[in-house]
Amino acid sequence: MIEADFQIVHAGQLVCIGTERNEPGPRRRGELSSLAIIPDGALAARDGKIVWVGPTDQAGSNVTLTADAIDSNAGGRVVTPGLIDAHTHPVFAAPRHLEFEMRAAGKSYQEIAAAGGGIRTSVAAMRANGLGDLIAKGRRVADRMLALGTTTAEAKSGYGLSLEAEIKLLEAIREVNALHTIDWVPTALAAHDFPAEYQGRHEEYVTLIVEEILPAIADRRLAEFNDIFFDTGVFDRAQTERIQTRARSLGFGLKFHVDELSDVDGAALAAEMGAVSADHLVFISQKGIAALADSPTVAVMLPGTAYFLDLPRRPPVRQMIEAGVAVAVATDCNPGSNMTESMPLAMNQACVLYKMSPAEVLVGGTLNAAWALGRAQSIGSLAIGKQCDLVVWDARDYREIAYHYGVDLAVTVIKNGKVGK
Amino acid sequence: MIEADFQIVHAGQLVCIGTERNEPGPRRRGELSSLAIIPDGALAARDGKIVWVGPTDQAGSNVTLTADAIDSNAGGRVVTPGLIDAHTHPVFAAPRHLEFEMRAAGKSYQEIAAAGGGIRTSVAAMRANGLGDLIAKGRRVADRMLALGTTTAEAKSGYGLSLEAEIKLLEAIREVNALHTIDWVPTALAAHDFPAEYQGRHEEYVTLIVEEILPAIADRRLAEFNDIFFDTGVFDRAQTERIQTRARSLGFGLKFHVDELSDVDGAALAAEMGAVSADHLVFISQKGIAALADSPTVAVMLPGTAYFLDLPRRPPVRQMIEAGVAVAVATDCNPGSNMTESMPLAMNQACVLYKMSPAEVLVGGTLNAAWALGRAQSIGSLAIGKQCDLVVWDARDYREIAYHYGVDLAVTVIKNGKVGK
Numbered sequence: 001m002i003e004a005d006f007q008i009v010h011a012g013q014l015v016c017i018g019t020e021r022n023e024p025g026p027r028r029r030g031e032l033s034s035l036a037i038i039p040d041g042a043l044a045a046r047d048g049k050i051v052w053v054g055p056t057d058q059a060g061s062n063v064t065l066t067a068d069a070i071d072s073n074a075g076g077r078v079v080t081p082g083l084i085d086a087h088t089h090p091v092f093a094a095p096r097h098l099e100f101e102m103r104a105a106g107k108s109y110q111e112i113a114a115a116g117g118g119i120r121t122s123v124a125a126m127r128a129n130g131l132g133d134l135i136a137k138g139r140r141v142a143d144r145m146l147a148l149g150t151t152t153a154e155a156k157s158g159y160g161l162s163l164e165a166e167i168k169l170l171e172a173i174r175e176v177n178a179l180h181t182i183d184w185v186p187t188a189l190a191a192h193d194f195p196a197e198y199q200g201r202h203e204e205y206v207t208l209i210v211e212e213i214l215p216a217i218a219d220r221r222l223a224e225f226n227d228i229f230f231d232t233g234v235f236d237r238a239q240t241e242r243i244q245t246r247a248r249s250l251g252f253g254l255k256f257h258v259d260e261l262s263d264v265d266g267a268a269l270a271a272e273m274g275a276v277s278a279d280h281l282v283f284i285s286q287k288g289i290a291a292l293a294d295s296p297t298v299a300v301m302l303p304g305t306a307y308f309l310d311l312p313r314r315p316p317v318r319q320m321i322e323a324g325v326a327v328a329v330a331t332d333c334n335p336g337s338n339m340t341e342s343m344p345l346a347m348n349q350a351c352v353l354y355k356m357s358p359a360e361v362l363v364g365g366t367l368n369a370a371w372a373l374g375r376a377q378s379i380g381s382l383a384i385g386k387q388c389d390l391v392v393w394d395a396r397d398y399r400e401i402a403y404h405y406g407v408d409l410a411v412t413v414i415k416n417g418k419v420g421k
Numbered sequence: 422m423i424e425a426d427f428q429i430v431h432a433g434q435l436v437c438i439g440t441e442r443n444e445p446g447p448r449r450r451g452e453l454s455s456l457a458i459i460p461d462g463a464l465a466a467r468d469g470k471i472v473w474v475g476p477t478d479q480a481g482s483n484v485t486l487t488a489d490a491i492d493s494n495a496g497g498r499v500v501t502p503g504l505i506d507a508h509t510h511p512v513f514a515a516p517r518h519l520e521f522e523m524r525a526a527g528k529s530y531q532e533i534a535a536a537g538g539g540i541r542t543s544v545a546a547m548r549a550n551g552l553g554d555l556i557a558k559g560r561r562v563a564d565r566m567l568a569l570g571t572t573t574a575e576a577k578s579g580y581g582l583s584l585e586a587e588i589k590l591l592e593a594i595r596e597v598n599a600l601h602t603i604d605w606v607p608t609a610l611a612a613h614d615f616p617a618e619y620q621g622r623h624e625e626y627v628t629l630i631v632e633e634i635l636p637a638i639a640d641r642r643l644a645e646f647n648d649i650f651f652d653t654g655v656f657d658r659a660q661t662e663r664i665q666t667r668a669r670s671l672g673f674g675l676k677f678h679v680d681e682l683s684d685v686d687g688a689a690l691a692a693e694m695g696a697v698s699a700d701h702l703v704f705i706s707q708k709g710i711a712a713l714a715d716s717p718t719v720a721v722m723l724p725g726t727a728y729f730l731d732l733p734r735r736p737p738v739r740q741m742i743e744a745g746v747a748v749a750v751a752t753d754c755n756p757g758s759n760m761t762e763s764m765p766l767a768m769n770q771a772c773v774l775y776k777m778s779p780a781e782v783l784v785g786g787t788l789n790a791a792w793a794l795g796r797a798q799s800i801g802s803l804a805i806g807k808q809c810d811l812v813v814w815d816a817r818d819y820r821e822i823a824y825h826y827g828v829d830l831a832v833t834v835i836k837n838g839k840v841g842k
Contacts, residue, residue: 095824097821097825098820100824144828147829308773339824340827345826351522356525357526399522404761405761406826408829
């Protein structure tokens with residue numbers, strides 16, 4: 001008998017995604033729809049780790065519960081791994097609803113920027129905001145993420161754009177992670193944009209990142225990854241290579257915002273540099289697709305941003321999947337271009353706008369997202385040895401999670417074997 | 422002093438929409454953005470009706486509370502009238518997530534119908550479903566609506582398409598309305614589609630509606646409105662005129678699904694027949710716009726359906742507003758073409774996809790929606806004499822309600838002066 005301090009039985013569909021702990025790599029063509037569903041399934045955990053998975057009618061003969069165990073019944077509902085949001089900007093000083101209003105009134109990106117909008121709005125607000133207030137705001141974002149089924153989320157800096165403000169932002173992320181049930185995975189994004197005060201001196205800002213900001217973040221162990229916005233009008237190829245080479249040498253894993261505004265051949269660079277993920281990819285080229293298909297780099301799709309900005313162009317997701325690219329789905333939660341914490345909504349948007357299947361978006365929001373955060377050994381599937389992070393959904397079929405949208409279907413959220421909601 | 426049994430103070434923005442009870446007609450160009458916001462506002466009610474509205478610092482000298490009164494503090498949050506969803510199909514027997522999956526896989530409407538999908542899926546399930554089960558399912562839909570800030574919703578039949586099944590469905594709607602805090606406004610929609618068994622005998626189904634179904638619904642007082650799907654491939658002009666003329670003579674108010682699939686000059690017919698609303702209007706003509714502008718008929722926009730079905734065409738909403746058409750925004754909540762109960766999401770979609778402003782969608786989801794349900798004398802604004810239906814939002818600015826989407830910002834929902842959430 002296996003001793004457990006958490007058990008859930010009678011999951012109408014226990015969607016394991018993988019039942020083996022050490023999946024060999026992110027899911028690709030042919031595997032991307034493989035959900036490993038156990039009908040009327042059960043799961044047991046001890047000390048926050050999954051110790052048994054199987055049909056409910058075998059739980060009694062395999063699992064024995066400790067005296068203070070949580071013994072729960074899903075009542076036929078769907079149970080999945082906790083959702084993982086692999087791309088978010090969750091700590092910001094102020095909402096940007098005025099830009100939203102301007103966009104609805106037909107104002108262009110340039111007009112909005114000229115009126116003081118865009119990333120720089122968030123930068124000015126961030127620099128003026130105290131750490132305590134940022135932590136309080138971040139906790140509310142984390143509350144909403146967890147309530148909607150997200151048990152792990154990446155969390156980027158990138159609204160500071162100075163040594164002091166980037167450190168402050170990453171400290172806020174660290175504190176939210178420490179205080180909150182959710183896990184936040186910190187990513188440095190000093191290379192989100194050029195700060196206004198470096199107008200005409202962009203190389204100096206690159207030097208600041210390379211010589212001061214990245215080493216300071218590494219010293220303080222404030223981030224696991226370093227990200228950069230490599231695209232037309234932002235960081236160019238040489239600047240990107242300089243920054244990411246330095247980041248890699250300091251021990252950061254690499255992430256890239258690439259090919260979002262134009263094809264800069266960014267996906268291939270991300271693959272070549274061994275990034276865990278290349279994100280956005282709206283303009284990815286054939287060469288980029290081939291490069292990702294041959295690499296462990298996960299393509300992170302952010303359909304909510306395309307929706308929120310009402311951009312008609314869609315990345316060639318089906319072609320990417322057919323080529324063997326590993327695809328994840330994330331929110332891009334941020335106050336400018338997609339103000340939502342909802343992973344189920346992102347999964348709906350990936351089905352509706354990008355024509356991914358309900359199964360593909362579920363893998364994309366769990367196991368492939370775990371790969372995009374370098375954490376597939378511990379989260380992303382209901383497999384023995386992994387963290388007991390799961391969601392009980394108000395649904396009888398897993399497809400309903402993406403289908404029934406804009407509402408909160410997460411009835412219960414379990415994080416590390418404990419009730420998080 | 423005015424005596425009250427409900428009071429809320431310190432609304433950072435008390436968004437009244439109108440402060441006069443008897444607004445002369447639905448809001449049009451120039452009025453559609455008029456929100457009548459009181460900064461640091463307060464409101465008092467007695468026996469479910471609003472008795473006082475004003476600045477918080479004047480509440481103490483105007484309002485005296487009864488011993489058992491609810492005395493609440495919005496803490497600087499935004500307060501608006503309860504949202505009104507003017508177009509929903511909220512009682513159905515089964516979800517249609519398999520169609521959602523087929524659509525993501527690129528199947529056409531025809532292929533989905535051939536595989537047993539479409540409205541007829543819902544009809545077969547509805548006919549087989551017992552009344553008690555339908556009521557239970559409807560209550561869950563009503564729960565989600567109310568939780569997201571909707572205090573009144575229209576509720577259509579239209580999945581029965583037989584005398585017995587339409588009556589059953591309207592009885593389920595009546596029971597949910599009686600049992601639940603939310604108000605549902607019942608609309609008969611026997612003319613949603615032709616039932617399969619009337620293949621090749623469409624006129625006989627029209628006769629059944631006119632001679633049996635409508636009189637039976639009228640006798641039982643099961644619906645306030647009669648609706649019809651007048652479009653290419655569904656009910657034609659002569660059938661529509663026959664059915665709606667009969668409905669009007671039986672005392673029903675009229676609603677129309679029109680110009681959704683093509684321009685059938687349906688908006689003009691709706692206006693001519695004195696309908697309270699013309700809904701969808703994706704293909705509305707110049708003539709239709711002019712007709713609506715000259716009539717009391719409200720144009721109900723359903724952007725979620727266009728999104729969910731990923732249809733690129735958008736109705737000329739700005740042109741309609743400029744011409745003086747009164748515009749409302751609704752969800753079209755239904756299991757086939759838009760599976761969501763969320764009015765805030767519909768308002769977001771109207772901003773993002775239809776370029777309405779955050780103010781216009783708020784009027785469209787409150788006062789103009791009340792007009793589209795013939796209830797503007799009692800709901801839709803925070804005005805003395807109206808029902809005390811309001812929502813306290815986790816927001817400091819009303820624009821955030823449409824901007825911050827996919828999450829539940831409704832902190833407190835008051836229905837008839839009592840706490841509904």
